[in-house]
Amino acid sequence: MSRRNLLAAALIAPLLLLVTLSFLVPLGATLYRAVDDSEFSTTLPRTTALLRAWDGKDLPPDEAFAAIVEELRNAQQNQEAGAVLSRLNFEETGLRSLLLQAARASARLAPPVKDGLIALNPRWGEPELWRMFKRATGPWTSLYLLRSLDMRPTDKGIVHAGAEDAVFLPLFWRTFEISLIVTVICALLAYPVAYTLSILPQGWANAGMMLVLIPFWTSILVRTTAWFIILQREGPINALLLAFDIVNQPLTMIFTRFAVYLAMVHVLLPFAILPLYGVMKGIKPDYMRAAASLGAPGWRRFLRIYLPLTMPGVAAGSLMVFMLSVGFYITPALVGGSGDQMVSYFIAFFTNTSVNWGMAAALATLLMAMTALLVIVARLIVPGFRSGNVKV
Amino acid sequence: MAGTAPSSPARKLSAGRLALALVTALILLFLVAPIVVVFPLSLSSGELLVLPTPGYSLRWYEDFFTSSRWLSATWNSFVVGIATMILATLLGTLAAFGIFLGRFPGKALLLAILSLPMVTPVIVTAIAMYFSLSLVGLGSTLTGLILAHTVLSVPFVLLTVLASLQTFDQNLLRAAASLGANPAIAFRRVVLPLIAPGVATGALFAFATSFDELIVALFIASPGQFTLPRQMYAGLREFLSPTIAAAAVLLILFSVLLLALNEFIRKRAQARGASPSGPTA
Numbered sequence: 001m002s003r004r005n006l007l008a009a010a011l012i013a014p015l016l017l018l019v020t021l022s023f024l025v026p027l028g029a030t031l032y033r034a035v036d037d038s039e040f041s042t043t044l045p046r047t048t049a050l051l052r053a054w055d056g057k058d059l060p061p062d063e064a065f066a067a068i069v070e071e072l073r074n075a076q077q078n079q080e081a082g083a084v085l086s087r088l089n090f091e092e093t094g095l096r097s098l099l100l101q102a103a104r105a106s107a108r109l110a111p112p113v114k115d116g117l118i119a120l121n122p123r124w125g126e127p128e129l130w131r132m133f134k135r136a137t138g139p140w141t142s143l144y145l146l147r148s149l150d151m152r153p154t155d156k157g158i159v160h161a162g163a164e165d166a167v168f169l170p171l172f173w174r175t176f177e178i179s180l181i182v183t184v185i186c187a188l189l190a191y192p193v194a195y196t197l198s199i200l201p202q203g204w205a206n207a208g209m210m211l212v213l214i215p216f217w218t219s220i221l222v223r224t225t226a227w228f229i230i231l232q233r234e235g236p237i238n239a240l241l242l243a244f245d246i247v248n249q250p251l252t253m254i255f256t257r258f259a260v261y262l263a264m265v266h267v268l269l270p271f272a273i274l275p276l277y278g279v280m281k282g283i284k285p286d287y288m289r290a291a292a293s294l295g296a297p298g299w300r301r302f303l304r305i306y307l308p309l310t311m312p313g314v315a316a317g318s319l320m321v322f323m324l325s326v327g328f329y330i331t332p333a334l335v336g337g338s339g340d341q342m343v344s345y346f347i348a349f350f351t352n353t354s355v356n357w358g359m360a361a362a363l364a365t366l367l368m369a370m371t372a373l374l375v376i377v378a379r380l381i382v383p384g385f386r387s388g389n390v391k392v
Numbered sequence: 393m394a395g396t397a398p399s400s401p402a403r404k405l406s407a408g409r410l411a412l413a414l415v416t417a418l419i420l421l422f423l424v425a426p427i428v429v430v431f432p433l434s435l436s437s438g439e440l441l442v443l444p445t446p447g448y449s450l451r452w453y454e455d456f457f458t459s460s461r462w463l464s465a466t467w468n469s470f471v472v473g474i475a476t477m478i479l480a481t482l483l484g485t486l487a488a489f490g491i492f493l494g495r496f497p498g499k500a501l502l503l504a505i506l507s508l509p510m511v512t513p514v515i516v517t518a519i520a521m522y523f524s525l526s527l528v529g530l531g532s533t534l535t536g537l538i539l540a541h542t543v544l545s546v547p548f549v550l551l552t553v554l555a556s557l558q559t560f561d562q563n564l565l566r567a568a569a570s571l572g573a574n575p576a577i578a579f580r581r582v583v584l585p586l587i588a589p590g591v592a593t594g595a596l597f598a599f600a601t602s603f604d605e606l607i608v609a610l611f612i613a614s615p616g617q618f619t620l621p622r623q624m625y626a627g628l629r630e631f632l633s634p635t636i637a638a639a640a641v642l643l644i645l646f647s648v649l650l651l652a653l654n655e656f657i658r659k660r661a662q663a664r665g666a667s668p669s670g671p672t673a
Contacts, residue, residue, distance in 0.1 A: 002495070004493060004494070004495060005494050005495060005496055007490070007493060007575060008490040008491070008493045008494030008495075008496070009490065009494070010490070011486045011487060011489055011490025011493070012486075012487045012490035012491060012494070012502070014483050014486065014487070015483040015484065015486065015487035015506060015546065015550075016487070016502075016505075016506065018483060018539075018542065018543065018546075019505070019506055019508075019509070019543060019546070022521075022524075022539050022540070022542075022543050023508070023509050023517070023520070023543045024505070024508075025524070026520040026521060026523065026524035026525075027512070027516070027517070027520045029520070029523065029524060030516075030519055030520040030523050030524070033523075189419050189422075192412055192415045192416050192419065193416050193419050193420065195412070196412055196413060196416035197416075208416075208420060211420045211423055211424050212420070212423060213651055214424065214427065214644075214647070214648060214651060215423045215424065215427060217600065217647040217648070217650055217651040217654075218427060218643070218644050218647045219603075219604030219606075219621060219643060219647065220604065220606075221604065221606050221621045221624060221625065222427075222604075222624075222640045222643045222644060222647075223426065223427065225430075225624060225628060225636060225640050226426040226427060226429065226430050226640065227426055228628060228632075229429075229430065229433060229441050229632070229636075229637060230426055230429055232441065232632070234440060234441075234442055235441065235442070235443075236429055236433075236442070236443040239442060239443055239444075240443075266422065266423065266426060269419075269423060270423070323511065326513065327513030327514060327515060327516075329514070329515050329607055330606055330607065330625075334625075334628060344513065344515040347515050347516070347519060348515060348518075348519075348610075348611075351519050351522065351611070352611075357523070360519055361519075364513075364515070364516045364519060367513055367515075367516060368512065368513065368516055371511065371512070371513060375511065
């Protein structure tokens with residue numbers, strides 16, 4: 001290595017180390033939870049060994065019945081059974097009580113344990129239950145990722161949830177729909193603003209630009225808070241509408257989809273205006289003059305020359321807005337209703353409230369995949385696009 | 393951004409232009425109105441956030457500046473913000489200079505990896521931090537928050553400094569070396585003054601990123617470590633008191649201050665003929 005590269009490496013190393021240790025490794029470890037299936041094998045090692053050796057036909061050997069009951073009871077006594085119980089109960093609701101019942105009865109079960117267990121609950125005699133346990137011995141599972149797509153692995157292959165039970169595909173669709181609508185509105189609003197600012201005399205343009213930059217520098221939370229206050233039932237908008245007799249009673253605006261669109265467009269509009277303004281400033285008026293001198297009417301000059309020239313700005317801004325929208329959390333959580341939440345909300349929910357880290361990780365993986373797909377598509381259709389080049 | 397307004401063929405004030413100006417004015421109004429409305433609300437003398445306000449007073453600002461929760465949140469925000477700024481600026485500037493100097497393949501990939509935190513959805517970063525920081529005993533600590541914010545804001549420093557290095561003339565380094573300056577001295581005396589606007593903008597962005605950051609704070613800060621956004625969020629969830637409006641106004645004023653500072657740096661750099669800063673690489 002040359003001295004120059006040695007110096008370069010020494011300069012880059014500290015940051016690379018920081019990003020690796022406090023971002024890449026945690027991110028990798030978190031996403032790995034989406035496929036990790038170690039609860040069963042950690043808590044019930046002997047049962048795991050027996051089930052892995054079992055061919056999956058009929059019922060497992062009698063030792064497996066004895067082992068699972070004994071290991072469950074020990075784990076329960078040492079308060080270590082929680083994780084495996086949650087894992088199995090997530091795959092099939094009701095398994096927690098089935099297993100706890102067996103653990104409690106373990107002292108009373110006379111050998112052979114197998115007959116005792118089946119007498120306790122006939123489910124223990126079903127090979128399908130044991131095959132589910134065999135699948136749960138890990139080390140990996142597709143359970144969480146499939147569930148995030150409204151599917152479930154079963155004995156006989158992957159089963160799709162019915163339209164009524166579908167939760168996550170509609171959630172991804174809603175996230176996509178909200179992001180797309182916000183992006184289109186932002187692009188439509190940004191275009192006239194950026195254009196006007198680009199043709200105004202510099203002094204006026206600078207003043208107008210301040211009106212874009214002040215919201216841009218104001219934090220998302222503060223701006224969402226402003227909408228939260230404004231859209232209240234007793235808030236300023238309703239007060240105004242009532243005062244002018246436009247409505248008889250206050251409108252419900254907060255906790256609606258309308259509020260989500262309004263606040264998200266407000267938060268993201270500057271991201272659409274700024275790159276577009278940059279592109280428009282760079283277009284030489286000569287082009288338009290040339291077109292005019294060749295006799296093209298105004299609308300045609302716009303459609304054939306100005307619009308194509310400004311498309312990179314529209315694309316860069318829209319992409320930025322869409323990418324940020326897809327990951328939105330705070331704004332919908334504060335001003336939206338329960339039916340207006342996006343993927344991020346459920347990632348937070350599974351992390352904090354329902355404490356199902358496999359699901360949180362699976363949804364996070366899919367959200368990342370969605371974002372990555374977007375960047376790849378953008379690179380293909382927007383020439384010269386590079387993520388992160390559209391900030392002031 | 394320099395240059396005069398292009399005079400398009402039809403420069404006269406047609407109906408179309410008037411409509412365009414009106415639409416633009418309305419959209420700009422939409423952008424600033426919500427921010428402006430918070431000001432009178434925060435000055436209300438009443439308990440409710442209604443307009444018109446029953447009267448004006450500074451009681452909610454008094455409440456903000458006497459509440460231990462808001463004061464400790466303010467203190468935490470500044471501690472985390474300044475520490476993040478120092479760390480991110482230091483590491484980001486050095487790495488940018490390293491990438492600029494190095495002659496090795498895969499630079500684009502390296503840059504993509506280092507700026508990954510910028511394109512990753514923040515919620516994903518937040519849960520990754522939440523799981524791992526608690527594993528190494530940094531959960532619920534300001535140190536953990538500073539680390540997380542540094543990772544989030546360092547790409548901005550990296551990209552701004554790289555952008556201003558693009559215009560840096562490598563011959564200056566050779567000249568410095570031929571005059572006997574070692575690399576450290578050359579960096580401090582030759583490179584740093586020239587890229588200072590880029591570094592300053594990056595530092596400002598790093599501070600602002602940390603100061604405004606809520607999602608990571610939501611996951612790893614417990615009540616003792618609440619930052620201003622976190623405290624505000626808690627307030628919105630509990631009881632909507634006008635103190636929140638007062639806090640919002642203070643944060644808006646602070647943002648305007650940061651924006652003014654950024655414009656000042658940009659103007660000065662332009663006046664000096666250095667590159668206009670900003671990650672518009």
